[in-house]
Amino acid sequence: xxxxxxxxxxxxxxxxxxxxxxxxxxxxxxxxxxxxxxxxxxxxxxxxxxxxxxxxxxxxxxxxxxxxxxxxxxxxxxxxxxxxxxxxxxxxxxxxxxxxxxxxxxxxxxxxxxxxxxxxxxxxxxxxxxxxxxxxxxxxxxxxxxxxxxxxxxxxxxxxxxxxxxxxxxxxxxxxxxxxxxxxxxxxxxxxxxxxxxxxxxxxxxxxxxxxxxxxxxxxxxxxxxxxxxxxxxxxxxxxxxxxxxxxxxxxxxxxxxxxxxxxxxxxxxxxxxxxxxxxxxxxxxxxxxxxxxxxxxxxxxxxxxxxxxxxxxxxxxxxxxxxxxxxxxxxxxxxxxxxxxxxxxxxxxxxxxxxxxxxxxxxxxxxxxxxxxxxx
Ligand SMILES: Cc1ncc(COP(=O)(O)O)c(C=O)c1O
Numbered sequence: 001x002x003x004x005x006x007x008x009x010x011x012x013x014x015x016x017x018x019x020x021x022x023x024x025x026x027x028x029x030x031x032x033x034x035x036x037x038x039x040x041x042x043x044x045x046x047x048x049x050x051x052x053x054x055x056x057x058x059x060x061x062x063x064x065x066x067x068x069x070x071x072x073x074x075x076x077x078x079x080x081x082x083x084x085x086x087x088x089x090x091x092x093x094x095x096x097x098x099x100x101x102x103x104x105x106x107x108x109x110x111x112x113x114x115x116x117x118x119x120x121x122x123x124x125x126x127x128x129x130x131x132x133x134x135x136x137x138x139x140x141x142x143x144x145x146x147x148x149x150x151x152x153x154x155x156x157x158x159x160x161x162x163x164x165x166x167x168x169x170x171x172x173x174x175x176x177x178x179x180x181x182x183x184x185x186x187x188x189x190x191x192x193x194x195x196x197x198x199x200x201x202x203x204x205x206x207x208x209x210x211x212x213x214x215x216x217x218x219x220x221x222x223x224x225x226x227x228x229x230x231x232x233x234x235x236x237x238x239x240x241x242x243x244x245x246x247x248x249x250x251x252x253x254x255x256x257x258x259x260x261x262x263x264x265x266x267x268x269x270x271x272x273x274x275x276x277x278x279x280x281x282x283x284x285x286x287x288x289x290x291x292x293x294x295x296x297x298x299x300x301x302x303x304x305x306x307x308x309x310x311x312x313x314x315x316x317x318x319x320x321x322x323x324x325x326x327x328x329x330x331x332x333x334x335x336x337x338x339x340x341x342x343x344x345x346x347x348x349x350x351x352x353x354x355x356x357x358x359x360x361x362x363x364x365x366x367x368x369x370x371x372x373x374x375x376x377x
Contacts, residue, residue, distance in 0.1 A: 002365060004315040007179035007186075008356040010248045016240035028233025029216070032240040039246050040175075040190060044165035048193040050206055051239060052232045055154040055176025055189035059087035061205055061232055062150045062172040062191060065198050066122050068093045075115050076124040076152075077107040078324040078335060078342045084126050084152045085323050085332070095333025096120070097324040102341045103280040104128060105349070109137040115336035116145055125170070126152035130182075130290035131281055132161035135169045142170075150174065153192075157183055158253050158288040167192040177242055182252060182288055182356070185242035188234050206232040252356045256289035259358050263292045266367040275374045277348075292354045294370070299347040306350065308373045314366055318350050 020032055033051050040049040052058040066088075068074070074088040078097035085095055096115050101108045105128045112123060123142055125133035133151075142149045149170030153159075156166035157175050167173025172195075177188035193202055203213040209229030214220045245252065264278055271278045277295035281287050296302040302318065309316045322342045323329040335342075352366055 012244040020240040030236040056083040058174035058189040058191040063091035109134040127156040130288040185238040260289035295348040
């Protein structure tokens, strides 16, 4: 079976985990957590990075830092993972879903303004497949209407928009290091804080409502409970696993990009003859090869293609059930405007196996199976 995903592993993870154990510090905010955060701050020119227990909890923190009141509204795409939405529901907001662009599957920036009401407080662009949303337009709308922007960059680690790392453009950005992501720590994530005024509140929120971070830096002589908070620190064991991957971030990125480019090259003739569609990467976007998807003609063709691949021991998967039509989406939000592309395009999308270390012969087997399917049609 060619799996859809294999969690990334560079070979050095066990050594760093051993070191974390030898350091006798396996809770959060030890040497490896610091190394990972500093690495991201430097590499991505991020003002402050806090490692979290997941991409979801990074979004939870961002949503709480937005200080929403009941009835406040948040604008987001419906074609996204549940975490983008649920973080803001937990923080008390109503969701307003906006349609996507069919080329990138990202929120359609030209439809955001029509969704703004006097209750709107935040825009949450999600960079699908690590390809940037149109951030200049989104930041301009946010500035003109006095809104915050939280980037869901769960899939966008190492991607950029006009030279700026995803996650560093809005007020805050969120990364995921889940095992399905380009860089992993099993479960984990990071909050990127791009405005220093959030730094102190974020540290308190992450440390159970205490000022323990200040205490560890010697800025207060004892720590105490100062506000509400939660526990968002990952263990050093997880951070040690991530550290091994960050040290080889370019190698992992190059390997994935190579697979992505080979898929594209091989399937381009099928796209040119109008049999399927390939992903678009707009000018100014550098992507991280987080996923390679194709778009079949319709739901029926996609279902047949999944079956065809499965019969050849290849696992290909689709997502997402648009949030506005899911039970929780109906309860917590509404779709603004017309659903021109969200449902119709998500019905067509299929992700091919792509992971660090995917063997050449496996990639070729996937290409052959897709070609065979379309050549028979
Ligand atoms: C777009 C998006 N947002 C949020 C998340 C949540 O990240 P995590 O699984 O690390 O909680 C994911 C991934 O799972 C995602 O793809």
